[in-house]
Amino acid sequence: MTLALLDLQIAEEIDLQAESLPTEEQFLQWVTAAVAERSPYDEPELTIRLCAEAESQQLNSEYRGKDSPTNVLSFPFEAPPQVPIPLLGDLVICVQIVTREAHEQGKSANAHWAHMVIHGCLHLLGYDHINDDEAEEMEELEQRLLAQLGFPDPYQDEAP
Template identity: 65%
Template sequence: MNLLLDVQLGDDLFTDDTDEKPNPAKRLLPTDEQLQRWAEAALESRTTFEEPELTIRLVSEEESQTLNHEYRGKEKPTNVLSFPFDAPPEVPIELLGDLIICIAVVEREADEQNKSTEAHWAHMVVHGCLHLLGYDHIKDGEAEEMEAIERTILASLDYSDPYLEPMPDTN
């Protein structure tokens, strides 16, 4: 598989005067290479596409909340939104869809759950990719299946089980 990945940063993440990326010293954003690795691990052997295309857009809380309200009727930002693309059979394109990941929510959840930010980013990319492939977690049986797949993928990437309760920070 040769994943074609388009990584985008939300427009409101830039300063008003420049087109510079957000200061990496303030935010631990994953690299394009990390995003690629995590997405490929999630898609490997789970898609028949030879060259799947995927967009991952990293956004602010404001953009996440707007999209979450528009598409899910929820009035708050969320960690990851998945927008699958269903091409008509006559269109020969291998576009999986788009993942919208809220930077601040991922960072906050990692802190609240006492996880490394990197591990939580990996989990959100894997989780979102599985949604694009049709997995869901609305019903208990679906949630158990999806979580088991996430655990397997994340373990293959050397990350611990994201559903284990972390030990409290004693420092």
């Protein structure tokens, strides 16, 4: 299995005492599950930045034209062909949004965190959900990866 190299950043605004965040080892396990056998690199690298709603909203507005915070943003890195850097890109995950969504959807926090990390990593690898066929392929892969990690289907309660 390809082992990923992870740079985990936690924004200063995140209250580590108040938040129940996954461990760095859990993040690495989820990243590795998503990128193993899918990355073009032997040791893919990526950054996960955990942020507050204000930062998520600013980035979502600037890069997606949506003036609201969101759960996860993916920023794929594309190196020039002559620069062999195994960097997949960056994920920016909003702690409050993920925590709130897990509660609202009746999911365990870790199950939702794992889903958001895997979802973001798949975006870094070029997967998308813009059209129905792409969405179905991406969701099936997310379901399979999460099941391998012992988590339930994240889409089980959604209407078709």
